Amino acid sequence: MKNNETIMKGAQIFFECLRREKVEHIFGFPGGAVLPLYEQLYDIDYLQHILVRHEQGAVHAAEGYAKVSGKTGVVLVTSGPGATNTVTGIADAYMDSVPIVVFTGQVPSPLIGNDAFQEADIMGITRPITKHNFLVRNVEELALTIRKAFYIASSGRPGPVVVDLPKDVLNASCEFIYPDDLDIRGYKPALKGHINDIKKAAEVIANAKRPLLYVGGGVIMSGGTQELALFARENKLPVTMTLQGLGAYPGTDELSLGMLGMHGTYYANQAVDNCDVIVSLGARFDDRVTGNVETFAKNAFKIHADIDPTCINKNVIVDLPIVGDVKHILAELAAEMQRAPDTNDWWQQIYEWRDECPLQYEDNDGRLRTEYVIDKLFQKTSGNAVVVTDVGQHQMWTAQYYKYNNPRSNITSGGLGTMGFSVPAAIGASFACKDKPIISISGDGGFQMNIQELVTAAAYKVPVKFIIINNSYLGMVRQWQELFYAERYSFTDLAASNPDFVKVGNAFGIESFSTDNPKEVDSLFEKAFEINDRPILLEFKVVRDDMVFPMVPAGGSISEIMVKRLNPKRITLL
Amino acid sequence: MKHTISVLVENHFGAFDRVATLFSGKGFNLRSISIGETEIPEVSRMTIVTEGDARILEQVIKQLDRLIDTLKVIDLTSVIHVERELALIKVSLENASMEQIKNITDIFRGNIVDITNNSITIEITGPPDKIDATVNVLMPYGVIEMARSGIVALTRGEQVKPKNKINTLTN
Numbered sequence: 001m002k003n004n005e006t007i008m009k010g011a012q013i014f015f016e017c018l019r020r021e022k023v024e025h026i027f028g029f030p031g032g033a034v035l036p037l038y039e040q041l042y043d044i045d046y047l048q049h050i051l052v053r054h055e056q057g058a059v060h061a062a063e064g065y066a067k068v069s070g071k072t073g074v075v076l077v078t079s080g081p082g083a084t085n086t087v088t089g090i091a092d093a094y095m096d097s098v099p100i101v102v103f104t105g106q107v108p109s110p111l112i113g114n115d116a117f118q119e120a121d122i123m124g125i126t127r128p129i130t131k132h133n134f135l136v137r138n139v140e141e142l143a144l145t146i147r148k149a150f151y152i153a154s155s156g157r158p159g160p161v162v163v164d165l166p167k168d169v170l171n172a173s174c175e176f177i178y179p180d181d182l183d184i185r186g187y188k189p190a191l192k193g194h195i196n197d198i199k200k201a202a203e204v205i206a207n208a209k210r211p212l213l214y215v216g217g218g219v220i221m222s223g224g225t226q227e228l229a230l231f232a233r234e235n236k237l238p239v240t241m242t243l244q245g246l247g248a249y250p251g252t253d254e255l256s257l258g259m260l261g262m263h264g265t266y267y268a269n270q271a272v273d274n275c276d277v278i279v280s281l282g283a284r285f286d287d288r289v290t291g292n293v294e295t296f297a298k299n300a301f302k303i304h305a306d307i308d309p310t311c312i313n314k315n316v317i318v319d320l321p322i323v324g325d326v327k328h329i330l331a332e333l334a335a336e337m338q339r340a341p342d343t344n345d346w347w348q349q350i351y352e353w354r355d356e357c358p359l360q361y362e363d364n365d366g367r368l369r370t371e372y373v374i375d376k377l378f379q380k381t382s383g384n385a386v387v388v389t390d391v392g393q394h395q396m397w398t399a400q401y402y403k404y405n406n407p408r409s410n411i412t413s414g415g416l417g418t419m420g421f422s423v424p425a426a427i428g429a430s431f432a433c434k435d436k437p438i439i440s441i442s443g444d445g446g447f448q449m450n451i452q453e454l455v456t457a458a459a460y461k462v463p464v465k466f467i468i469i470n471n472s473y474l475g476m477v478r479q480w481q482e483l484f485y486a487e488r489y490s491f492t493d494l495a496a497s498n499p500d501f502v503k504v505g506n507a508f509g510i511e512s513f514s515t516d517n518p519k520e521v522d523s524l525f526e527k528a529f530e531i532n533d534r535p536i537l538l539e540f541k542v543v544r545d546d547m548v549f550p551m552v553p554a555g556g557s558i559s560e561i562m563v564k565r566l567n568p569k570r571i572t573l574l
Numbered sequence: 575m576k577h578t579i580s581v582l583v584e585n586h587f588g589a590f591d592r593v594a595t596l597f598s599g600k601g602f603n604l605r606s607i608s609i610g611e612t613e614i615p616e617v618s619r620m621t622i623v624t625e626g627d628a629r630i631l632e633q634v635i636k637q638l639d640r641l642i643d644t645l646k647v648i649d650l651t652s653v654i655h656v657e658r659e660l661a662l663i664k665v666s667l668e669n670a671s672m673e674q675i676k677n678i679t680d681i682f683r684g685n686i687v688d689i690t691n692n693s694i695t696i697e698i699t700g701p702p703d704k705i706d707a708t709v710n711v712l713m714p715y716g717v718i719e720m721a722r723s724g725i726v727a728l729t730r731g732e733q734v735k736p737k738n739k740i741n742t743l744t745n
Binding site for chain 2: 123124127128131132133135137152184185186187308309310312313314317
């Protein structure tokens with residue numbers, strides 16, 4: 001029996017679905033194909049639409065929002081260029097497993113395939129970079145499709161889902177039914193690992209002499225950080241984290257070895273090289289972590305817990321895979337441990353490596369360095385801020401020197417390495433997180449890649465502290481040119497062309513300050529942290545040609561690690 | 575090593591494209607692919623022939639299984655199964671008599687499906703190596719055109735029960 005009261009237009013159904021999915025914020029930009037939706041938005045008060053200035057910014061904002069809150073980020077854009085502008089953000093979310101749903105307008109169904117105005121085959125374009133995508137072919141399937149999109153994006157290994165909405169579907173009407181239950185027969189993400197595998201893992205870890213936990217972003221996504229802390233502490237296990245894993249375990253805790261991999265700490269990488277059991281938790285053996293896969297943890301028994309079966313044996317062959325939600329696996333692993341392994345000798349060895357080559361930087365020549373700025377920021381916030389980084393040298397220095405103490409506080413573009421991520425992602429994060437300071441850190445190169453979103457920040461008065469680490473170089477590329485390309489600095493020097501960032505900030509209506517003096521860092525932070533009702537911009541002009549160390553060259557082994565040692569008694573391995 | 579993989583997919587818009595995109599995007603080798611209806615109207619069966627070592631095959635199967643639209647992925651190479659392929663082969667009559675071609679067709683238990691004064695088209699069905707053998711014999715007479723369907727395959731005996739998604743727990 002049809003109830004006339006529940007007959008709705010597609011555009012109304014769309015927002016009823018969003019309401020039922022408890023969506024509070026959407027990031028978007030209007031256009032012709034989505035006008036029926038924007039008409040509805042005109043008087044909707046149960047969610048806030050945030051107008052960005054470029055669709056890529058909307059996707060990164062949704063990513064920042066999702067990463068900091070654990071909720072699904074939502075994007076709404078128009079067809080054609082609106083849709084294609086989201087592609088980089090979608091690819092970014094796919095690589096870093098960020099739950100977002102991107103709604104793209106589409107030309108009316110009868111025009112699809114006719115090269116209509118602002119038509120693009122966004123289904124075809126995004127197929128390889130989405131967890132799934134949908135074209136809604138009629139209004140009757142709209143509600144179910146939206147329900148499926150949110151479920152798929154947020155369950156299992158999270159990821160981006162695109163829903164393509166032809167304009168005629170939004171204008172057509174049908175009865176609104178929102179399904180309570182959902183059964184997608186081809187999609188049943190694993191929840192629990194096999195108990196026998198977990199028992200075996202517990203036995204192997206209990207008998208290990210040199211065990212190591214290698215923790216990735218999956219632990220944060222699964223909400224398993226408390227289980228991790230319990231498991232690590234009860235068994236006194238050293239914890240090293242991937243770039244996305246930072247924050248899964250408190251960076252200031254004594255069991256933390258910091259980050260591993262290409263720019264990981266010397267001692268974390270030595271621990272990887274020498275451990276006899278490595279337990280990978282929600283990590284995927286990325287090449288920036290492993291270097292040479294043949295020599296990665298070469299003598300270790302490898303346990304790999306991950307919710308995505310395709311991650312198992314993809315890059316590194318493991319001895320004991322456990323497919324399931326890592327939160328469950330960690331809880332059961334802790335329960336199955338008959339005794340803690342004896343790790344005293346192992347810790348002595350790790351301490352020796354740490355003393356031999358701690359993280360350190362030069363701070364006595366009166367020149368401003370990124371490490372110093374990050375260190376000061378860490379001290380100022382005690383590791384409790386949400387820090388959103390861009391891509392490049394400043395990102396690695398932040399990973400090294402900002403010791404994240406909380407999950408969902410480290411937000412960065414890892415897998416895809418998208419310059420221009422930080423500014424919009426921090427804006428998005430600020431809508432989800434009101435109780436922690438939000439810091440955006442970018443290099444001078446990446447800052448200019450989504451600089452238009454400063455308007456969004458100013459318009460919504462988001463309390464983001466935008467930090468620019470300005471060495472007037474595309475610094476990481478420059479570093480590779482210095483190390484591997486005979487110092488031929490091809491197109492990486494921005495000194496002559498960079499804008500005056502203080503003037504830029506001011507033009508967008510944002511109070512902006514700049515310094516190249518280490519002595520002024522504290523006072524600038526003082527000023528910035530007094531302001532909590534609007535954005536502020538700080539530019540730090542740092543030493544131009546510093547390089548990030550330690551560094552394991554791409555595809556190299558830990559034995560090839562390059563470190564800079566400041567203690568004059570020790571040899572500099574460079 | 576060559577593997578024949580049977581994939582049951584939802585008969586949805588774009589399901590075939592997803593599989594094709596997966597193979598190109600991941601750099602998997604795709605030797606042949608065929609798709610058609612099954613006994614269940616909303617489910618299609620794709621039969622894929624791919625090549626690679628055990629590790630690549632593990633990835634191929636897991637990646638196929640990960641697609642939302644796939645319901646079941648079976649590596650038929652590891653079970654007893656039947657493979658068939660169909661080919662249409664148009665042979666020139668310039669260097670051969672109709673009799674010669676008809677004899678060869680009979681030996682391979684094919685059918686003649688079209689004939690003109692200058693050419694003869696035969697239809698041949700069988701395991702891929704039989705098709706290869708037929709083609710090899712006909713080649714010297716002058717094959718004008720050929721179309722092969724790609725392999726379709728099924729397990730022998732009872733139906734393989736739908737395997738749940740890896741490690742699925744129903745709770």
